[in-house]
Amino acid sequence: MKNRELNLELLPWDSTFFGFGVAKVVLAEAAESSFHQLRAKATAQGIRLVYCYVDPTDALSKNAVQQQSLPLLDRKATWIKRIDEQEFNAGEGVRVLAGNDAVTASLLELAWQSGAYSRFLLDPKIPYPVFQRLYEIWLHNTLQNNQAGVVLTTGAVGQETGLITLEQLEGGAAGIGLLAVDTKSRRRGLGQQLIRAAIQQAQQWQAPELRVVTQLDNIPACSLYERAGFLLQQVRLVYHWWL
Structure with missing residues (x-):
């Protein structure tokens, strides 16, 4: 053949x-x-x-x-939620960060926690500081992209407990990038609160759907999206080939 x-x-x-x-x-x-x-x-x-x-x-x-x-480093899962006319209210406690807001140490820590299952962390040939820098840039770029990106967080300035980033994608859809709840603040409903805030933002953008790509091995995140009404659309295996 x-x-x-x-x-x-x-x-x-x-x-x-x-x-x-x-x-x-x-x-x-x-x-x-x-x-x-x-x-x-x-x-x-x-x-x-x-x-x-x-x-x-x-x-x-x-x-x-x-x-x-x-090495198989990622079972990349794409989840999609259609955005309907229902009004979502994230409630109190979710802040929208602006481009001039400082990236605090706790925000950086949340960004790194969001990559706990990342192939860039799991690949032993990629040094940990390189992984950290990659996610730091991701956070900075979203924060500074006021036209098409939003960073939402819970907790006081310098003591942030949760983080979610959202971007407008080609075709009009909205996409979740980073999502993390600090290890000391879990099981308090903050993840669902951040998801609701993301859906609310997607509605404001008039996005027809909200997408997120995460790792299928990240069971807590996948369970969170499933409970929020996301449907699993696709799974792809990702390998790193070093030459």
Whole structure:
């Protein structure tokens, strides 16, 4: 059987952040020999890290990555909630941060906690300070993007207990980025409160739906979204291939 042509997609932002070439490939019925072709392409482009995406039902590609001994670092789950006409009230205690608000130490800690199941944390070849910097930039960028991003938090300034970031996506949908409740403040309903605040913001944007991509292994987060009425739309396996 002839191998399908697989295309490497160079990722400029990731490449700039890491300081070397980073690319993405979606494997579809890929045989083990496909990796020889991909390696040649990657080497020619100076790529050192490839994110390999695989459909969980694609047995051929899953076998190929296993033959390459690539680590499975993420079962990427996409959840979607349709936004209806119902009015959501987040209640008191949720603050909207503006671009000139300081990123406090507790906000940074929440951003890092939100990545507890992140493949960038789980990959042993990525140093922990690099993971921290990645999530710090994510928080800063959302906070400063007043036209299309919102940061919502619970707790007093400098003592924030919960965090959720929201962005307007192409096509009009709203997307949740970071979500975390501090370990000392859990089981108090703050997660649901932040979700309701995000839905309320999505309504203000007149977004038809709210999306979130998280890790299927992050059972607390997935349970939170399911209880809030989100439906699981897609799961993709993500492997890191270092060259």
